[in-house]
Amino acid sequence: MITRRRLVAGLLGTMAAGPIRGRVLRIESDYESDVVRVAFGSCVSQRKNQDVWEHIAEKDPHLFIMMGDGVYPEHEPGALSTLDAIRSAYRHAGKCVELNRFREQIPVAAIWDDNDYGGMDIGRTFAHKFESRDLFLDFWTSGAEASIRRRDSGIYASWELGMPERRIQIIAPDLRFSRSEWAMAGLKTIIARQLRGMGPFEATRDSGATMLGETQWAWLEDCLRRPAKLRLFVSSIQVIPGERGWECWSNFPAEQERLLRLISQPRVGPVIVLSGDAHYAEISRKDGDEGIGALWEITSSGLTEHWPTPGPNSFRIGPAYPQPNFGILTVDWRPASPQLTVGIHGADGRRLRREFLLLESLMHSPSGGSASRTARSPQRFMA
Numbered sequence: 001m002i003t004r005r006r007l008v009a010g011l012l013g014t015m016a017a018g019p020i021r022g023r024v025l026r027i028e029s030d031y032e033s034d035v036v037r038v039a040f041g042s043c044v045s046q047r048k049n050q051d052v053w054e055h056i057a058e059k060d061p062h063l064f065i066m067m068g069d070g071v072y073p074e075h076e077p078g079a080l081s082t083l084d085a086i087r088s089a090y091r092h093a094g095k096c097v098e099l100n101r102f103r104e105q106i107p108v109a110a111i112w113d114d115n116d117y118g119g120m121d122i123g124r125t126f127a128h129k130f131e132s133r134d135l136f137l138d139f140w141t142s143g144a145e146a147s148i149r150r151r152d153s154g155i156y157a158s159w160e161l162g163m164p165e166r167r168i169q170i171i172a173p174d175l176r177f178s179r180s181e182w183a184m185a186g187l188k189t190i191i192a193r194q195l196r197g198m199g200p201f202e203a204t205r206d207s208g209a210t211m212l213g214e215t216q217w218a219w220l221e222d223c224l225r226r227p228a229k230l231r232l233f234v235s236s237i238q239v240i241p242g243e244r245g246w247e248c249w250s251n252f253p254a255e256q257e258r259l260l261r262l263i264s265q266p267r268v269g270p271v272i273v274l275s276g277d278a279h280y281a282e283i284s285r286k287d288g289d290e291g292i293g294a295l296w297e298i299t300s301s302g303l304t305e306h307w308p309t310p311g312p313n314s315f316r317i318g319p320a321y322p323q324p325n326f327g328i329l330t331v332d333w334r335p336a337s338p339q340l341t342v343g344i345h346g347a348d349g350r351r352l353r354r355e356f357l358l359l360e361s362l363m364h365s366p367s368g369g370s371a372s373r374t375a376r377s378p379q380r381f382m383a
Contacts, residue, residue: 025145027063027107027161034334036162038170038232039106041326042067042113042276043302046089050098052303052326055349057102059328063161064106065170067276068113068236069302070140080119083128083135089116090139109159110140111172113236113277114247121247123179124213133177153215154178158223166333169228173220175236178213180206182251197309199245203253211255224268229338230331230359233263235275240284240297244311247277264288264295270362272329272340273297279307280322281344283355284315296357298342300327321352331359 039061044052056064071093073085093099116136118126126132133155137146149155154174161168183204185193190200212220224231233239235249239259242250249256263271275297284297297315303326310320324347332339337358344353 025109025148025157025159027109027159032163032166033062034332036166036168036331036333037061038063038065038161038168038329038331039326040065040067040234040274040298040329041300041303042236043069043115043279043305045072045304046093046096047072048304050096050304052324052347053098053102055345055347056326057105058349059345061106061328063159063170064102064108065172065232065234065274066108066110066140067172067234067274067300068111069115069276069305070110070112070136071116073115075119078120080122080126081115083131086116086118086128086132086135090135094139108140109157109170109172109234110136111157111174111234111236112136112155112176114176117176121182123176123181125181126176129177153213156212156216156219158226160226160228164227165229166331167228167230168331169223169226169231170234171220171223171231172234173212173216175211178216179211180204180209180252182247183209185245193245196311197307198311199247201245201247201251203242203251207254209252209255211249211252211259217258221262224262224265228269230340230362231263231269231271232329233271233273235273237277238275238284238297238299239273240286240295240315241282241299241311241313243313244278246311260286260295266363270359271295272342272362274327274329275299276301278310279305280310280320281325281327281352282310282313282320283317283342283344283353284313285317286315294362296342296362298327298329298344300325300344303347317355318353321346323347325352 039056071089073081073089075081114121118132149157154177156174157172159170182201184200185202237247239249242248278299278301282299286295288294306323308322310322328343330341337360340357342355345351
């Protein structure tokens with residue numbers, strides 16, 4: 001098993017053919033697996049207990065997706081991180097025995113969020129973003145992957161896992177490098193929200209506000225033209241939920257709508273959103289509006305961090321889990337209609353939640369709705 005994992009990791013940086021904007025990294029192995037396991041998580045402090053890595057490895061995933069905040073540089077409250085603090089955080093993480101052992105066994109596909117980028121909630125205005133980019137890539141990547149991702153427009157990346165007839169595409173945009181500033185709510189609103197554990201942001205009225213920037217939007221469209229049986233859209237902040245006042249796509253309504261319409265096109269096929277940032281785990285489902293199919297989002301956060309008061313979320317299915325956690329997505333290709341199992345696990349490996357979905361239930365019809373049988377039909381099971 002260790003040999004297989006090393007082989008996969010060794011080929012993580014292999015560059016696939018395609019347009020310059022749409023180049024992807026291919027995760028290969030010397031066999032075709034009938035059952036594929038993808039682990040995912042976010043928000044891990046290098047200064048806290050690291051036993052979670054052992055418990056993730058016990059699930060024997062083919063890949064781990066780090067969805068942001070892979071380190072927490074030290075800084076004064078309200079201040080941005082210095083480059084020395086970011087370097088120190090990576091230096092500390094690099095000495096973590098548990099993480100190093102994990103990375104020897106399991107390939108990691110990583111993206112950043114605010115803390116490992118430059119500081120709380122910061123976007124494109126961070127003065128040291130290019131230096132921070134290099135520190136991130138030096139820690140998490142090497143070879144062809146590092147070269148492809150060392151761009152002037154962000155560290156976004158796409159990976160492909162499996163043979164063409166069972167291909168899983170992982171798409172991870174950079175939500176920091178080009179992102180406009182958030183809009184702040186009024187003082188009275190902020191004070192009232194604080195009592196409920198909510199944040200200070202509101203939907204912007206700036207029609208020019210951007211989450212990705214046009215270069216990255218073009219890259220995303222290129223990614224979605226590549227053939228895949230299942231796409232995992234990895235967002236370092238939540239896509240569907242938008243009521244808690246913290247960072248989320250709905251703070252930029254036009255950008256959120258653009259994304260949802262893009263990934264819900266019938267030609268794109270089945271998509272599941274994986275997200276981090278929130279410091280609790282939850283599962284969300286947005287029913288299709290006109291032209292937009294139903295969409296599932298699995299939030300897993302954090303590996304060491306937790307927030308005691310999950311915010312409101314009208315799209316939440318079942319409870320939220322305000323304790324350290326990670327997720328496992330299992331794809332069983334053997335049935336005529338492949339089955340997906342989504343599991344949320346505590347940092348100790350104990351399963352907290354499980355959902356079963358059929359791949360066909362994630363398909364979208366040309367009219368914008370889900371396929372004839374939706375995920376609220378008997379194709380969805382909880383355990």
